[in-house]
Amino acid sequence: xxxxxxxxxxxxTQHAPCWGDLDFAVADDRWKNATDLIxxxxxxxxVCGNCPFRAACIRQVRPSxxxxxxxxxxxxxxxxxxxxxxPDAGPEDLPPPVNRKACGTAAGVRAHRxxxxxxxxxxxxxxxxxxxxxxxxx
Ligand code: SF4
Ligand SMILES: [Zn+2]
Numbered sequence: 001x002x003x004x005x006x007x008x009x010x011x012x013t014q015h016a017p018c019w020g021d022l023d024f025a026v027a028d029d030r031w032k033n034a035t036d037l038i039x040x041x042x043x044x045x046x047v048c049g050n051c052p053f054r055a056a057c058i059r060q061v062r063p064s065x066x067x068x069x070x071x072x073x074x075x076x077x078x079x080x081x082x083x084x085x086x087p088d089a090g091p092e093d094l095p096p097p098v099n100r101k102a103c104g105t106a107a108g109v110r111a112h113r114x115x116x117x118x119x120x121x122x123x124x125x126x127x128x129x130x131x132x133x134x135x136x137x138x
Contacts, residue, residue: 016057017047018071026070034078037069041076042084048074049086054093064116082116091118 018024023044031037048054048071058073067080074089075082097120102108104122112119119127 013053013056016053017051018044021047024071031069034083037078038076038083041071045071045074045076045084045086049088054089058093059095080116094118097123 013019021044024047026037026040031040048057051057051074054073061068061072063072063075063077064080068077069079070077073093074086076084095115095117097112097118098115099120100108100111102111103120104126106126108123109119109127112123
């Protein structure tokens, strides 16, 4: 992972391809906004493509909850939001879904997305059905 490495309890494994790579330690004072961070991180994001620890990386860092900025689990995150994803990084890297009352509806799909977790089976079939509500302004 990149970004702040002093989050408590986070220990990127020595077997990870990013271990000790200074390009994965972007200092906070080197970027001011998402564009800066993407420019710094995108050239090394490919390294996550060979990493067998993508899901573990996301489990450890919990980037959504910790509002993480940097590379984690094959994605570039800015304040806990994914702004770039490796083409082959699938939802299986993300935490399992929380079941909610809204599951099986567009609101359920959105709730999973906001929590940056996998879609549950009910929401997944709904999501793939292309039945998402269009915004009011559409
Ligand atoms: S997924 Fe990427 S950032 Fe995480 S341990 Fe692997 S190489 Fe490092
Ligand atoms: Zn659901």
